[in-house]
Amino acid sequence: MATPTDPPGTTPSTHSVAGTVARVSATTDAVQLLDDVPLTEAETEYVEAARAANTLRGYRSDWTEFTTWCVQHDRDPLPAAASTITGYLSDLAKAGAKVGTMSRRLSALKFVHQLQDLPDPTSNARVVAVWEGIRRTHGAPPDQATPLMPPELFDVLAACPTTRIWKTKNRAPEPDLAGHRDRALLLVGFVGALRRSELAALQVEHVDEHPNGLVLTLPRSKTNQHGTEAELVVLPRSGNPDRCPVTALRAWLELAQITTGPVFQGVTKGNKATGRSLHPESINTLVQHAIGRAGIDPLPYSAHSLRAGFITYAHLRGATDRAIAHQSRHRSLTTLGGYVRIHNAWTDNAATSLGL
Incomplete structure (x- = not known):
């Protein structure tokens, strides 16, 4: 059951992991990782340095988007079942999401599971097969910025x-x-x-x-x-x-x-x-x-x-x-x-x- 501090409609895992990802990008709070033992201040600094600030911000946004989808579809985001991830990816692909965007979402899911010492769900055979099909069907060259050059x-x-x-x-x-x-x-x-x-x-x-x-x-x-x-x-x-x-x-x-x-x-x-x-x-x-x-x-x-x-x-x-x-x-x-x-x-x- 969700705690009183959980937003309506979320599961405990949704709330706790969102908080974990948020705290990883903070500079003062100790975070709890893997063995539930709070990190020291020095350890926290090194955890933050493990990913670029922009990457952490992206992961936090991606995780929030994924957990929102899970709530809407009555799925448990953590640990995420293979069918949950493939359903999520399929919905993204049908909605016109770019392959690059979906690839980053997968990286975020893998990262959050690593923070909780859980197996990587993106390596599951079902996920790999669906992802490969999405890439072959919807893959396109990445958008290139228009060159600014003389004149x-x-x-x-x-x-x-x-x-x-x-x-x-x-x-x-x-x-x-x-x-x-x-x-x-x-x-x-x-x-x-x-x-x-x-x-x-x-x-x-x-x-x-x-x-x-x-x-x-x-x-x-x-x-x-x-x-x-x-x-x-x-x-x-x-x-x-x-x-x-x-x-x-x-x-x-x-x-x-x-x-x-x-x-x-x-x-x-x-x-x-x-x-x-x-x-x-x-x-x-x-x-x-x-x-x-x-x-x-x-x-x-x-x-x-x-x-x-x-x-x-x-x-x-x-x-x-x-x-x-x-x-x-x-x-x-x-x-x-x-x-x-x-x-x-x-x-x-x-x-x-x-x-x-």
């Missing part, structure tokens, strides 16, 4: 405001910090082929001088989550200062008086750096707003458009896949090829010479 990139850079004009009397115009930050973020994100999470995590201490420009040291990344070997990204100087990532980054840091801590920070209404790093989702919004200022429809674009733009543009300029991967840090050249497949389709293709 559109130049238009977006030119539209970034450089001067802040105040309505307050007697306050002289000032350099527009948000505009300078956006210019630096766009150029560093494009030339560095950086992910939005990497832009958000970049620290001043990660930026080193080099005779040819700057070198960024990324302690961790999507493909290097354990930080076993830092990844290096170069920012070469450009002959045009208006398009130079080194010039833009230095200008932003100097104007914002940032000498340590997060490189890309929020800007207050009073035109001051907040001292706090931007959230990855905020970077996505900033990129779209910058594109919109240039009169370009921002809907097809995202922060990932900077990374996709670098890869596509470098390919069009004749760079080899290995040279591109050196900067983008792709471990698979097959994955890299997915970014430029549309442009490759027109290369050396007899359909373009039919003369019709």
